[in-house]
């Protein structure tokens with residue numbers, strides 16, 4: 186018995202016997218392409234996120250040490266050795282460090298590591314040990330004309346390397362305990378004895 190096939194209809198030998206139509210095949214191919222594209226986009230986004238995370242981590246790691254100056258040494262407006270804050274601009278007087286007031290923006294001048302064992306926890310340039318080593322003063326009180334140590338060791342040339350009396354001072358043996366080797370010229374000819382030899386009243390000229 187001879188079989189006849191409908192005319193005008195093409196049969197695909199590859200799909201013959203399969204229930205998958207051409208349309209379904211095209212849709213399947215399209216989805217494959219889409220899936221591959223989606224995977225690529227996801228991978229790209231993940232890659233970008235990793236790059237951003239690494240950049241943030243590196244910035245954090247390298248930024249933290251940069252906030253702490255390598256050296257805290259600085260010069261104050263009065264030409265004294267001072268303490269440099271984290272902002273690298275503010276230069277504190279030594280006596281502003283560990284004085285229970287936050288003078289640096291971040292309060293680093295009151296850090297426990299700096300103030301827990303005074304004066305040894307301070308940088309050496311911020312304090313001075315008096316003739317009696319159990320007594321110390323902030324270094325900005327050294328050579329300031331005032332007897333801060335109590336034994337005038339902070340005003341001596343031998344221990345504190347202090348220069349002789351400056352132009353605003355008169356060299357004599359003061360009668361007042363608060364001075365050591367000189368008295369302020371403002372005390373000259375003020376009608377009161379400030380030097381043991383009265384030179385502040387009879388020799389010194391304001």
Ligand SMILES: [Ca+2]
Nearest residue numbers: 281286288294
């Ligand atoms: Ca302070």
Ligand SMILES: [Ca+2]
Nearest residue numbers: 326329331333
């Ligand atoms: Ca002094």
Ligand SMILES: [Ca+2]
Nearest residue numbers: 372377379385
């Ligand atoms: Ca006087």
